[in-house]
Amino acid sequence: MTVKIAISAVETSGDLIGAKLVAALKAQDIDIQIMGLSxxxxxxxxxxQLWDQKRVNVMGFSEVLKKLxxxxxxxxxxxxxFSTNKPDVFIGVDGPDFNFMIEKRLKQQGIKTVHFISPSVWAWRQSRIKKIKKSTDLVLCLFPFEVEFYQKHKQRAVFVGHPLAETLQPRVNYQATKTILLMPGSRASEITRLLPEMLTAAAMMAVQDPQLKFHLALANDELLGWAKPLATKANVxxxxxxAHQWMSQVDLVLxxxxxxxxxxxxxxxxxVVVYKLSAFSYLIASRLVKIKWVSLPNIIANKPLVPELIQDAANGENIAKHAMEILTxxxxTLTQAFKEIHQQLNLNASEESARLISEFIYERPLHKYE
Structure with a gap:
C-alpha cells in the first residue's frame, strides 16, 4: 500500500532542507508518494510539485502584505x-506563518501533521505556541535548545540535528585566496536593500587592499538585470x-x-552578517524579538562569534570595517568554535527525521526520542 505524504516548503532554504528529507523518506523500504508545494x-x-514555492518566497511584514x-x-x-486527497501525514517545512494554518485545518480533519524546522518561537512571538499546539502533532527541531521550550509547554518535539551538517564539512588546511564572496540573500526585497551596501563595502576594502577580489553569488536570476550593472561598475x-561552490573557496563572506x-x-x-528590513517591518520586529542575536552561529554558541550589522548599522562603511578586521x-579560535557547532548539529538529521515520521505514521511510539 502506497504511503501518501503531503509537504509544503515555502522558501529557498526550505527547499534545500526539504530535498534532503524527501530523499531520506524515499530511501526507506516502503512504497511512498510525496507531493505538494516545493x-x-x-x-x-x-x-x-503541485505548486511552485516561488509564489510564497517573500520576506518582511510589508512585503507579505503586498502578496497577501x-x-x-x-x-x-x-x-x-489535501482535504479531498487525504495524505497519511502532512509535513510543513519551515514557513510557519503559511504552513501552520494548513496544518491546523488538516489536523482538524484527523490528518496527522508534522512541522519540520521549529519556528523561532523561543526568540520572538512566543504566544505562537498556542497556535503550534493546535496545528502540529509533532515538531522536529534542528537545534537542541528548542526542545526545552516545547517541553515546558507540553508540545511533542524532538531534536534531530541539522540536515546541512550531514553534507557540509569544515574545510581543512585552507589557503587564503584573497577572495571575498557577497551573498545578499534570495529575496528581491533583501537583495535590493543589502547589495548596494555590500558593493560600497567592496569598493572601500579594495582601496585598503588592492589584491582583494570580489564575487557576487545571486540565488536566482530574478534581479540579474538590476544587479549586473552595479556589480560590473564595482569590479565585482x-x-x-x-553560492555553495564559492563558499569554501573564499576568505570571507558578506x-x-x-x-x-x-x-x-x-x-x-x-x-560578516547583515540584516535589513523595511522601516515598517523593522519597527514591528524590534518590539517582538526576545533574543540578543539574529544570526544562527551566535544564537547556537550563545555568544557573539560573528559581527552582526543590523538595519542602519548595515552600511558600506561598517561592513568594510568589520570585514577588514577579520581579514587581518x-x-x-573562530574556526574552532565553528567546528564545535558542526559536531553539535551533525546527527544524521534527514534519516532520523524520516524514521520518526514513519513511526509516527504507523502509530509506533517515539520511545526515548520524545
Missing amino acids: GDKMIAAGCV PALLWLRRTVIGY SISIGD VASGTAALELALLGVPM SDVT
Missing part, C-alpha cells in the same frame, strides 16, 4: 486539495545559483542573515 531541489529528490491575496488563495488551494564578478550564515559556520568560513586577524 522547489527545484525537492523535485530532483523525488517530490511531485495571492498567498491566501494558494493556502486555501493547498488545504482544499557575478554568477547565479552556485552574508544576509539567514540559513546561509549557518552554512558558512558549518564550513568554517568567517563572515587570526581566525583560529
Whole structure:
C-alpha cells in the first residue's frame, strides 16, 4: 500500500532542507508518494510539485502584505486539495506563518501533521505556541535548545540535528585566496536593500587592499538585470545559483542573515552578517524579538562569534570595517568554535527525521526520542 505524504516548503532554504528529507523518506523500504508545494531541489529528490514555492518566497511584514491575496488563495488551494486527497501525514517545512494554518485545518480533519524546522518561537512571538499546539502533532527541531521550550509547554518535539551538517564539512588546511564572496540573500526585497551596501563595502576594502577580489553569488536570476550593472561598475564578478561552490573557496563572506550564515559556520568560513528590513517591518520586529542575536552561529554558541550589522548599522562603511578586521586577524579560535557547532548539529538529521515520521505514521511510539 502506497504511503501518501503531503509537504509544503515555502522558501529557498526550505527547499534545500526539504530535498534532503524527501530523499531520506524515499530511501526507506516502503512504497511512498510525496507531493505538494516545493522547489527545484525537492523535485530532483523525488517530490511531485503541485505548486511552485516561488509564489510564497517573500520576506518582511510589508512585503507579505503586498502578496497577501495571492498567498491566501494558494493556502486555501493547498488545504482544499489535501482535504479531498487525504495524505497519511502532512509535513510543513519551515514557513510557519503559511504552513501552520494548513496544518491546523488538516489536523482538524484527523490528518496527522508534522512541522519540520521549529519556528523561532523561543526568540520572538512566543504566544505562537498556542497556535503550534493546535496545528502540529509533532515538531522536529534542528537545534537542541528548542526542545526545552516545547517541553515546558507540553508540545511533542524532538531534536534531530541539522540536515546541512550531514553534507557540509569544515574545510581543512585552507589557503587564503584573497577572495571575498557577497551573498545578499534570495529575496528581491533583501537583495535590493543589502547589495548596494555590500558593493560600497567592496569598493572601500579594495582601496585598503588592492589584491582583494570580489564575487557576487545571486540565488536566482530574478534581479540579474538590476544587479549586473552595479556589480560590473564595482569590479565585482557575478554568477547565479552556485553560492555553495564559492563558499569554501573564499576568505570571507558578506552574508544576509539567514540559513546561509549557518552554512558558512558549518564550513568554517568567517563572515560578516547583515540584516535589513523595511522601516515598517523593522519597527514591528524590534518590539517582538526576545533574543540578543539574529544570526544562527551566535544564537547556537550563545555568544557573539560573528559581527552582526543590523538595519542602519548595515552600511558600506561598517561592513568594510568589520570585514577588514577579520581579514587581518587570526581566525583560529573562530574556526574552532565553528567546528564545535558542526559536531553539535551533525546527527544524521534527514534519516532520523524520516524514521520518526514513519513511526509516527504507523502509530509506533517515539520511545526515548520524545
